[in-house]
Amino acid sequence: MSPTKKTLVIVASSTKETQIERDIKDRYDSKFLRYRGVPKGLLPISGRPALSWWYEHAQDKFDCVYIISNAYNFKHFERWASGVNFPRENILNSGLSTGILQDLAFVHRVKRIQSDIVITGADIIPTEAIHNNHSELFDNKRNFIKTIDDNPAIFGMAFELLQGLDDYIEKVAPTADADQHSRLKLYIITKAFNASVSKLSADDYPMLSYVDASISLQSYLDTWQFCKDDDFNNRCKSFKFQTEPLHMRAYARVGLMGNPSDGFYGKTMSLLISNFWAEVTLIPNHADDQEVEAITILPNPVSDPHKFSSLECLVGVSQIDGYETGDRLLQACCKVFYLHCKKNNIPINTRQGFRMMFETNIPRQVGLAGSSAIITALWKMLSLFYGVTQEQISLELQASLVLKVEWEELGIAAGLQDRVIQAFGGLVYMDFDREYMEEHGHGRYESLDVGLLPKLWLAYVADPDDSGKVHSAVKQRFLNGDQEIIDAMQKFASFTEQARTCLQKKNHKGFAQLMSNNFDLRRQTYGDAVVGASNLRMIELARQHNCAAKFPGSGGAIVLTTNGQDAETEAKDLLQLRRALESEGFVFLEITPMVYDNH
Structure with a gap:
């Protein structure tokens, strides 16, 4: 008795280029460069790879689907699979590949x-004939074939025939070597082809002749590129498309107290500042x-240049900025x-894609959370675009997921x-108690009144070294x-508790002293090197x-406040400090807090 299950084997293993593929390699205009090396079955037909139309139709008719690729095109089909949950x-x-028979045996x-x-x-494009009128083609009780110029397009064979074919050849030709065995097998299958030719013809159903x-x-270009437009348009009718470009910002931050204990189950206090930001722009597809x-990532000409004015420019940019581009942040965040x-089970409709890019003016490598600002801006943008609410992904969980993007x-x-x-905005007191974190996946977060803070200033290195090395030895x-x-x-955590009390009592002098204590402990813990x-x-x-100062992040910048002297002395000290810092190549500015409306 024949098995009731059915398997679809999609053969894409030929290493011989088709005419389309050869023609594309002869074209050097930008429209076709993106398709160099792309197998014909993955070229777009009305906006989707040809294989996607076929797979969408076939996947619910088979218990299992396999694709046989080769060493040259495997990555192309692997990438295609990621877009259709294959x-x-x-x-x-x-x-x-040395031939279809060997591939099928494989x-x-x-x-x-x-x-x-x-x-x-x-590279089969399904037609209405396949969709509606010939479901019997998939009946496991019959063998079938559709041929175009003697090339099989669709061929079905019962399991017993396949299983028994090797045994039959072994019986009738016991002395045949491997090459003779393959030729006999091909001869028998060809006979089966000829005996099972479908009455469908290429003239009646020209879509199959692709x-x-x-x-x-x-x-x-003339016939096939848009041949499924009617199907494509029918898909779009019931969907409300977004049309206007969207913009979303996330801002730099300064750690005011307790850092770096946030990575060690401690307590910190942090402030979002409006001086610097990262902005993500999302342009919906029409x-x-x-x-x-x-989904298209558009390069930022400064942060992620893909074009350089000269070879010297390429080398100069590489020496200054290295090779870690921001595109990876966007890609990982989307994933x-x-x-x-x-x-x-949070419903999002991915029928409409978009182009996206970011720009940022947050100074690099000075510990002001530039990378996480880019990711946070995109996360908030994706939530807006797909209609995901804070009830579905809370701000606490958003912060943990953004960390997952970077860390994991x-x-x-x-x-x-x-x-x-960057999720909450304003001034936030954070308690990263280990037991609470392990139970809830996030810490306890308390928003404080920004008005409790003294005036704050920021100084940072204009030409910084990599700031990512600061935590390494201490963490281990x-x-x-x-x-x-x-x-x-x-002790860092205790500074944060005391700092909150100082702010609540408007004790800015005590707050300044705690800032100095925070830096002294950091220096003692990490060492001058x-x-x-x-x-x-x-x-x-x-x-x-006469200013108290500490790191706002991992190094490369300081956040500072005055020690509580009178206004005239304070102004004089700040002016002299500014001149001293700028004369040695540092940047100095007053901090402006940033408060979100999260309601």
């Missing part, structure tokens, strides 16, 4: 298929765009956002403080249970001019 493990790399051997199979190519390997690029579902929504996806060492303040000592580090982190000479110099200059 199982990656069902894309098989046959290496350099998939049968690897996946141990125990069902009727249907064999097709990757499989013809000799179809040219011009034919594709309903009539041929790739309406596509975490989508997977979280999917896992937690990109391997960026970071703590929760930056993401919390903490994980190893080093009591000195554990005690230091508890890690703190860095330029950072020590900024602190020294601040103290010489």
Whole structure:
């Protein structure tokens, strides 16, 4: 008795280029460069890869679908799979294919298929005939084939025939070598083809003839590129498309107290500032765009240049900024956002895609949370675009997920403080108690009145070194249970508790003293070599001019306030401090807090 299950095997293993693929390689205009090396079955038909139309129709008719690719095109099909939820493990790399029979033997051997199979190519475009009138083609009780110029397009074969074919050849030709065995097998299957030819013809259903390997690029442009537009337009009718570009900002922050204990189950106080920001722009695709579902990352010409005025310019930019571009932040954020929504059954409609880019004026590598600002801005943008509310993803959870983007996806060492303040805005007291964190996945966060703060100023290094090295040794000592580090982190936390009390009592002098204490403990804990000479110099200059100062982040900048002297003396000290800092290449400015309306 025949098995009741059915398997679809999509053969895309040929290493021989089709005419379309050869024609594309002869074109060097930007419209076609993006399609160089793309298999014909993945070229867009009315905005979607040809294979997507076929797979959408076929996936509910088969218990399992496999794609046989080769060493050259495997990555293309793997990328296609990620956009249609096709199982990656069902894309098989046959290496350099030596023929369809060997490929079918390969998939049968690897996946141990125990069902009727249907064999097709990757470049079939389904027609109304396949959609509606010929469902019997998928009946496992009959073998069938559709041929175009003697090339099989769709061929079904019962499991018993496939299973028995090798046994039959072994019986009738026991002395045949491997090459003769393959030729006999091909002869028998060809006979089965001829005996099972469908009555459908290419003239009656010309959409099937896209499989013809000799179809040219011009034919594709004239006939095939938009041949599914009616299907495409019907998909769009019931969907309300967004049309206007959207903008979203997230701002830099300064850690006022307790840092770096946020990464060590401590307590911190942080302030969002409006002086610097990252802004994400999202431009929705139009309903009539041929790739309406596509997501495109547009490069920022300064932060993520993809074009350079000269080779010297490329080298200069590489020496100053390195190679870690911001595109990866956007890409990783989209991944975490989508997977979280999917896992937690938060409905988002991905039918409309968009182009996105970011720009930022947050100084790089000075510990003002520039990377997390870019991610936070995009996270808030995605929530707006897809209609995800704070009831579905709370601000507390948003901060934890933004940290996940950096820590788990990109391997960026970071703590929760930056993401919390960029989620909530204003002035926030944060308690990262270990037991509470492990139970809830986030800390206790309390918004405080920004009006309680004294005036604050910021100074930072104009030409900074990498700030990401500051935590390295201390973190490992903490994980190893080093009591000195554990005690230091508890002391940082106590500074934060005292600072909140000082603010509530308007004790700005006490708050300033705690800022100085915070830096002194940091210097003692990390050592001068890690703190860095330029950072020590900024602190020294601040103290010489009667100001209390500490790091707002991981290094490269200081946040400072006066020690409570009279207004005339304060103004004089600040002017002299500014001149001293600027004369040594530092930037100095007054901080302006940023408060969100989260209601």
